[in-house]
Amino acid sequence: MSNGNIYYPYLMRIENIIDEAPEIKTFRLTFIKENEGKNFAFKAGQFGEYSVFGEGECTFCIASSPTRTGYIECTFRRVGRITGALAEKEAGDIVGFRGPYGNTFPIDNWNGKNLIFIAGGIALPPLRCVIWNTLDLRDNFKDITIVYGAKTVAELVYKYELEEWKNRGDVKVLTTVDPGGETPAWKGEVGFVPTIVDKVAPPSANTIAIVCGPPIMIKLTLPILTKLGFTPENIFTTLENRMKCGFGKCGRCNVGEYFVCKDGPVFTFAQINTLPPEY
Amino acid sequence: MTERKIINKASLDELFNKLKSGGKRIIAPRDKKGKIIFEEISSLKDIASDYIQTTLSPKQTVFPRYEEILSYQFENRNIKIDKETKKPVPTVLFGVRPCDARSLSTLNAVFTWDYIDTSFTSKLENTTVISISCSKSDEYCFCTSVGGSPGDTAGSDILLTHLDNDNFLAEIITEKGKAILLSAPELFSDKDKSASGGKDAPAVEKEKYLAHVKPYFDVKELTNKLTKLFNSDIWEEQSLRCLGCGTCAFVCPACTCFDIQDETNGNYGERFMCWDSCAFALFTLHTSGHNPRETQAPRWRQRLIHKFLYQPERLSVYGCVGCGRCSRACPADMNLLEHLVEIMEAQ
Numbered sequence: 001m002s003n004g005n006i007y008y009p010y011l012m013r014i015e016n017i018i019d020e021a022p023e024i025k026t027f028r029l030t031f032i033k034e035n036e037g038k039n040f041a042f043k044a045g046q047f048g049e050y051s052v053f054g055e056g057e058c059t060f061c062i063a064s065s066p067t068r069t070g071y072i073e074c075t076f077r078r079v080g081r082i083t084g085a086l087a088e089k090e091a092g093d094i095v096g097f098r099g100p101y102g103n104t105f106p107i108d109n110w111n112g113k114n115l116i117f118i119a120g121g122i123a124l125p126p127l128r129c130v131i132w133n134t135l136d137l138r139d140n141f142k143d144i145t146i147v148y149g150a151k152t153v154a155e156l157v158y159k160y161e162l163e164e165w166k167n168r169g170d171v172k173v174l175t176t177v178d179p180g181g182e183t184p185a186w187k188g189e190v191g192f193v194p195t196i197v198d199k200v201a202p203p204s205a206n207t208i209a210i211v212c213g214p215p216i217m218i219k220l221t222l223p224i225l226t227k228l229g230f231t232p233e234n235i236f237t238t239l240e241n242r243m244k245c246g247f248g249k250c251g252r253c254n255v256g257e258y259f260v261c262k263d264g265p266v267f268t269f270a271q272i273n274t275l276p277p278e279y
Numbered sequence: 280m281t282e283r284k285i286i287n288k289a290s291l292d293e294l295f296n297k298l299k300s301g302g303k304r305i306i307a308p309r310d311k312k313g314k315i316i317f318e319e320i321s322s323l324k325d326i327a328s329d330y331i332q333t334t335l336s337p338k339q340t341v342f343p344r345y346e347e348i349l350s351y352q353f354e355n356r357n358i359k360i361d362k363e364t365k366k367p368v369p370t371v372l373f374g375v376r377p378c379d380a381r382s383l384s385t386l387n388a389v390f391t392w393d394y395i396d397t398s399f400t401s402k403l404e405n406t407t408v409i410s411i412s413c414s415k416s417d418e419y420c421f422c423t424s425v426g427g428s429p430g431d432t433a434g435s436d437i438l439l440t441h442l443d444n445d446n447f448l449a450e451i452i453t454e455k456g457k458a459i460l461l462s463a464p465e466l467f468s469d470k471d472k473s474a475s476g477g478k479d480a481p482a483v484e485k486e487k488y489l490a491h492v493k494p495y496f497d498v499k500e501l502t503n504k505l506t507k508l509f510n511s512d513i514w515e516e517q518s519l520r521c522l523g524c525g526t527c528a529f530v531c532p533a534c535t536c537f538d539i540q541d542e543t544n545g546n547y548g549e550r551f552m553c554w555d556s557c558a559f560a561l562f563t564l565h566t567s568g569h570n571p572r573e574t575q576a577p578r579w580r581q582r583l584i585h586k587f588l589y590q591p592e593r594l595s596v597y598g599c600v601g602c603g604r605c606s607r608a609c610p611a612d613m614n615l616l617e618h619l620v621e622i623m624e625a626q
Contacts, residue, residue: 056541083566240565
């Protein structure tokens, strides 16, 4: 079928499209060949190369959970040429997918621990995979807290799921928008993510923090987590770097001794602290 | 076990004919208006003579500068991916320098660690490398500083050493080399009968015919040194002249970084990989506009540290064979050897 060609993509049909926020969409993709879908397996944190035939490939994490089988989802912002072409696609159209690539969040090691997910803006999608994965195995974990912020209410993604998570009763969900980003109807917090984390984080002793967001958010959140007693080994993130191949050959995601595509995208801050600032 | 034979020019030409009629193409250095380029040749007389180093490396034989990795047809809203894979052409890569032969192991390490690029491996498997050792070198050569030598056999299936006008010593190094020998054993002899007195192949003192390339530094020390220099000012100083043109990567036999792009023509589309370079700003530019390597200095640092620290640590190969092409070709006259020596001396 692929004749051993490592660049051969799965053909996927766009099953459903959700407009999340201005210029941000979620696609649900299903395998056109049933047997490929049956044999496909991935773990939380892995990514893939999504292709628009005729335009090229772009890299995103898989935003759906491995506990939900039969499809994968990706959430992306329309920014460049390829995401622009992807955003033009309609339900029923065909795209390509190569993957899964990269390492995973070590969810199995987190049994019996509290989890706090901290995300900003378009960085919730890579964590959503882990959130759903842990929620689907809810009994394995103690308290689960989600702190999610965006500049404005309009820019929050997965608004329907944020509601669903809030209504479950077994997750603490705090959504926040930057001052000035609120609407009259907004019932969430107003303020920056690090401030909220400071207020609601569970005791650090038995807690894993999973952080993903714009560099400024990460920069300001880390000192708060450190103050709360989190060690770098217990703070996880997922990095992005420009990629083409996805498996350590094309060279561009190289940061220090690591390839983000092979050794990442999931890193602890103990690892990040040893990296040159080339991500 | 290496076998030693003598082959003369007439026999070599005959060997080419034999290989060609056996279905092999022969790629060898040709003189194209002063630039020495690897191309298919039909006889020995097509081959460039009197050059120290070819202008371009032979890497495109196994890692083409542009190669289709997928082709497809648009059928209304459907996509049909073409199924057939191209069979590699059996190839004899003739006349490469020992440094270039050595570089094949770097390419192989990159394309086969973890995921195996079968398009690359099938080309390499179908290529027999007949190298020619160096009788001359220039001030850009530094193979002996990075583990090679003018008569190094690593990566070659057969290594020829030019003994006199008519005769070559042929060292048969691998099974592939042996297959060539066995395909035409009558063309190889144990003794060179034409020259006065004759040379006995096993007794040839090969070193006498080789260029002397002075060792400038110990590459292990360089690797070690680089672990401490990430934040040094040296990268800024050395790269001030760098134009970011990528010529160094284009001529390098061991550079492997590539890009993947799509192109369409009507209902037909193809996805291809093509050579890229860490010297380009676009190489690492994020869609957000953020660029992890914003200026030429970190790009230059990446080029060197990748070749002399990351690659040996991770893949046990160096990303440099000391061929000197990048220095010869640089439009801004950046000399890799000089820069490496400077790095060795840096505090």
